[in-house]
Amino acid sequence: MELNLKHKTAIVAGASKGIGASTAIELAKEGCNIVLVARNKEKLQQLEEKISSQYQVKTLSIATDIKDFKNCKLINQMSIASFSKVDILVNSAGASQGGIFWEIDDHIWEESFELKVLGTIKMIKAVLPDMIKHKSGRIVNIIGNTGKQPSPRLLPGSSANAALLTINKGLGEELAPHGIVVNAINPGPTKTERWITLMEKLSKDTKRKIEDIENDFIKDIPLNKLANPEDIAKIVIFLASNAAANMTGTCITADGGWTKGIV
Ligand SMILES: NC(=O)c1ccc[n+]([C@@H]2O[C@H](COP(=O)([O-])OP(=O)(O)OC[C@H]3O[C@@H](n4cnc5c(N)ncnc54)[C@H](OP(=O)(O)O)[C@@H]3O)[C@@H](O)[C@H]2O)c1
DSSP, X not given: OOOOOTTOEEEEETOSSHHHHHHHHHHHHTTOEEEEEESOHHHHHHHHHHHHHHXXXXXXXXXXXXXXXXXXXXXXXXXXXXXXXXXXXXXXXOOOOOOOGGGOOHHHHHHHIXXXXXXXXXXXXXXXXXXXXXXXXXXXEEOXXXXXXXXXGGHHHHHHHHHHHHHHHHXXXXXXXXXXXXXXXXXXXXXXHHHHHHHHHHHHHHTOOHHHHHHHHHTTOTTOSOBOHHHHHHHHHHHHSGGGTTOOSOEEEESTTOSOSOO
């Protein structure tokens, strides 16, 4: 199937590791030029080298913090200066921590909303004026199934995800007349550094072995496993492509069947 991604430009926010890094690689395989965004310069450079040595695409890495709107605007400006247009924005920056509700510090809640919710909003706001000018654009938000099925020990992330699902849906309608589509993916537990950090924190808080906590999650997942970041990245490719031409405001759940009910 022709996905029509060749020579398109994609910004991936949260590209230094995890789902974002896998997404950058999958987009490069399809011929997209990639703007890699995260704070860790070294990791971005390593990924940039890997992508440029394996695929015939151009890359630009920008080490910055997307919590500051000035930085998001700069990412858009630098992308346009290098590639003339931004076709795709993937939002995959997030690092919500979990824990037992009454023990979670305020700063964990603040960080979760500041980065995941406001960071996503700021990145979208930064690319929109040019996307509106070109009457085209594809935005893919990596959210998380706990927005629909809250996990009691992951409430800062669950509530940030619920907020983003609302924004994703509303923006789909708002931006459709401008030729811009907005869709999302709700991954379930996915084996990335973030997941490992979450498990370590829960293990410390509950004084249980990481393996036991992880198995508690896995026993509720019909496919009986955690996802790999590549599993999620492949769905980003679909949503960023022509194959998803008639979709906006939608969210694809990719959680091994974990979410109960009709989704
Ligand atoms: N893994 C899962 O089980 C799972 C499940 C459902 C949903 N999700 C969601 O999927 C998204 C990606 O998760 P992941 O597991 O891939 O996480 P990850 O491995 O921790 O990657 C997160 C990315 O965000 C970047 N980032 C963090 N803070 C940033 C900031 N202030 N400015 C710019 N970039 C920043 C990180 O790079 P730097 O540290 O270099 O900045 C990294 O590249 C998150 O929103 C997460 O909530 C994950």
